[in-house]
Amino acid sequence: MAKKGCRICSLVLLLLLALTIPVWGETEREDGYYTLVNEEGEVICRTSHQVGKGDQYLSADNYLYRVEEVKEDTAHLRLVRKVNLEAAIVPSLAARIGTALSQLLARGEEYVQGENRPVAIYHTHSDESYVPTDGSSSVHGNGGILRVGDSMAQTLQERGSNVVHDKTSHEPHDAMAYDRSRRTAVELLKKNPIALIDIHRDAVPPDEYAEEINNTAVTKAQLVVGRQNPNMKANEAFAQQVKAEVDKKYPGFIKGIFYGKGKYNQDLAPRMLLVELGAHQNSREEAERGAAIFATAAQDVLTRAGASNRAVGGGSTRALLWIIGLAIVGIGIYSAINGGLGRIGAKIGGTTGGTGTDGEDPKEE
Amino acid sequence: MSIGLLLLIGAGILILLGLAQQVLDRLYLTDKQALIIIGAMVVGSFIEIPLYRGEPPVSINLGGAIIPLALSIYVLYRAGTAKETNRGIWGSLLVGAVIYGVSKIYAFDTYAGFIEPQYLWGIIAGITAYLIGRSRRLAFVSATMGIILADLIRAVEGAVTGRFGPTRIGGAGVLDTVVLAGIIGVIIAEVIGETRERLQGGPDHSPDRPEGLQEPDQREGGDENG
Numbered sequence: 001m002a003k004k005g006c007r008i009c010s011l012v013l014l015l016l017l018a019l020t021i022p023v024w025g026e027t028e029r030e031d032g033y034y035t036l037v038n039e040e041g042e043v044i045c046r047t048s049h050q051v052g053k054g055d056q057y058l059s060a061d062n063y064l065y066r067v068e069e070v071k072e073d074t075a076h077l078r079l080v081r082k083v084n085l086e087a088a089i090v091p092s093l094a095a096r097i098g099t100a101l102s103q104l105l106a107r108g109e110e111y112v113q114g115e116n117r118p119v120a121i122y123h124t125h126s127d128e129s130y131v132p133t134d135g136s137s138s139v140h141g142n143g144g145i146l147r148v149g150d151s152m153a154q155t156l157q158e159r160g161s162n163v164v165h166d167k168t169s170h171e172p173h174d175a176m177a178y179d180r181s182r183r184t185a186v187e188l189l190k191k192n193p194i195a196l197i198d199i200h201r202d203a204v205p206p207d208e209y210a211e212e213i214n215n216t217a218v219t220k221a222q223l224v225v226g227r228q229n230p231n232m233k234a235n236e237a238f239a240q241q242v243k244a245e246v247d248k249k250y251p252g253f254i255k256g257i258f259y260g261k262g263k264y265n266q267d268l269a270p271r272m273l274l275v276e277l278g279a280h281q282n283s284r285e286e287a288e289r290g291a292a293i294f295a296t297a298a299q300d301v302l303t304r305a306g307a308s309n310r311a312v313g314g315g316s317t318r319a320l321l322w323i324i325g326l327a328i329v330g331i332g333i334y335s336a337i338n339g340g341l342g343r344i345g346a347k348i349g350g351t352t353g354g355t356g357t358d359g360e361d362p363k364e365e
Numbered sequence: 366m367s368i369g370l371l372l373l374i375g376a377g378i379l380i381l382l383g384l385a386q387q388v389l390d391r392l393y394l395t396d397k398q399a400l401i402i403i404g405a406m407v408v409g410s411f412i413e414i415p416l417y418r419g420e421p422p423v424s425i426n427l428g429g430a431i432i433p434l435a436l437s438i439y440v441l442y443r444a445g446t447a448k449e450t451n452r453g454i455w456g457s458l459l460v461g462a463v464i465y466g467v468s469k470i471y472a473f474d475t476y477a478g479f480i481e482p483q484y485l486w487g488i489i490a491g492i493t494a495y496l497i498g499r500s501r502r503l504a505f506v507s508a509t510m511g512i513i514l515a516d517l518i519r520a521v522e523g524a525v526t527g528r529f530g531p532t533r534i535g536g537a538g539v540l541d542t543v544v545l546a547g548i549i550g551v552i553i554a555e556v557i558g559e560t561r562e563r564l565q566g567g568p569d570h571s572p573d574r575p576e577g578l579q580e581p582d583q584r585e586g587g588d589e590n591g
Binding site for chain 1: 464467468469471472473478479480481482483484485486512515519522528529530531532533536537538540541542
């Protein structure tokens with residue numbers, strides 16, 4: 001009887017959960033925003049990102065801050081250091097030797113083909129839109145963000161770059177959207193792109209992104225790097241490289257690099273970039289012009305394989321070393337739980353192969 | 366390097382060292398079989414099989430979904446008792462529904478959330494499976510089948526509403542959430558289980574424990590190879 005009751009309860013729970021209405025995913029925060037202030041009380045940034053102690057933000061003028069305390073809607077920052085982005089764009093010795101060798105060995109078309117690897121663009125939140133022009137912050141199946149991606153792709157193509165713009169819908173805009181867009185990203189990676197860009201828009205007050213360049217209204221851009229990510233150092237180096245390149249032509253256009261909680265599929269490759277162009281209350285046309293500005297300024301880094309640098313490669317190596325270190329710690333903990341290294345050593349020295357070999361079912365789960 | 370790939374490489378190294386024997390035992394696999402399965406998943410990642418060619422299309426990846434699903438079914442089949450098979454099926458349905466439900470109410474975006482969802486699904490499966498039956502087997506089966514189920518619910522939802530894009534179950538192959546959730550689920554259940562059992566003083570070694578749980582040398586007439 002109890003078993004039957006348990007099954008009925010499970011079924012009811014299953015139905016209730018399956019019918020859950022997507023409450024959060026498609027709702028932008030409207031109840032205010034956080035103001036990030038430095039030790040002198042200067043406002044560094046306003047954001048609707050959930051801010052907590054330990055979060056980091058690299059400002060437009062390349063000061064890296066860490067959140068020390070959050071009181072109501074104000075996050076108090078501590079300056080960590082001034083980041084030298086110029087160092088990030090210096091190609092490594094190995095990269096320079098590689099480039100020189102490929103120029104020597106490959107001639108004409110071959111070299112051009114090698115350099116003409118595509119830059120790939122996709123949209124995890126394919127529904128994201130701009131309220132003033134699209135009428136809503138989320139348009140099913142045809143988000144305004146796709147037009148912003150078009151603008152970036154067109155600008156790069158007009159300047160001679162090979163672009164793959166994937167408009168696959170990953171809706172609904174829920175917590176599994178990144179699991180779905182991961183499949184698109186892996187598919188795009190099979191085309192061997194130099195960079196893979198996931199274009200989003202933010203959800204902050206519009207003046208945070210409003211900018212005027214050459215007497216034309218545009219939106220600024222913000223880059224996001226995932227922190228829960230073994231590839232973080234490589235992704236961070238690439239984001240810094242892109243920012244440094246854009247800063248040369250349009251200083252302040254990239255309003256900062258936000259270090260978010262997540263990995264946004266950036267664990268898949270070193271040159272994965274998440275770009276936010278404008279916010280939901282900016283107009284889409286401004287965001288499209290912002291995308292064109294971004295593409296123009298960052299083209300060299302985004303589309304030229306030779307623009308790789310020491311920092312991106314170094315980041316990957318560092319991630320690998322971290323994983324090896326964590327694996328050693330993990331084995332240590334595992335061995336402690338399982339009665340010490342002696343017992344583990346005995347296991348290694350003993351038989352390999354599960355009990356499946358002798359056909360006896362293990363009794364313990 | 367992808368977290369999924371790193372975990373798989375790590376799992377491969379552990380298998381080669383014989384350290385994953387305890388986990389493999391519970392999945393009814395030998396070391397060789399486990400390594401062959403990992404290899405097949407890597408190769409199978411490049412094979413996508415269409416299930417529905419209409420709009421929106423549905424496809425399934427060999428390495429990212431079919432092989433993990435087949436392994437789950439094998440584990441359920443080998444479980445032996447109807448009780449455990451039933452628990453596996455109900456557990457998978459429950460975990461699938463929980464993952465789907467949480468994906469709807471958990472606010473995750475660049476501006477919200479406290480943990481990467483791809484890790485969360487495995488953690489949910491591992492904890493749920495342990496709570497249901499203190500079972501590492503169930504953790505693997507329910508995590509794998511739970512993600513596939515959540516994908517299927519979304520495919521049906523997409524077909525009914527006509528709103529969503531294609532559903533590519535396990536489409537990222539060996540890098541897919543299906544695979545990662547399965548691995549994390551087992552790790553979580555294993556860590557919870559081992560820690561809890563150690564905190565309780567370890568396994569019962571007393572001579573009066575059930576015969577099936579006795580060490581070979583404790584059994585009457587048992588030998589070292591038993």
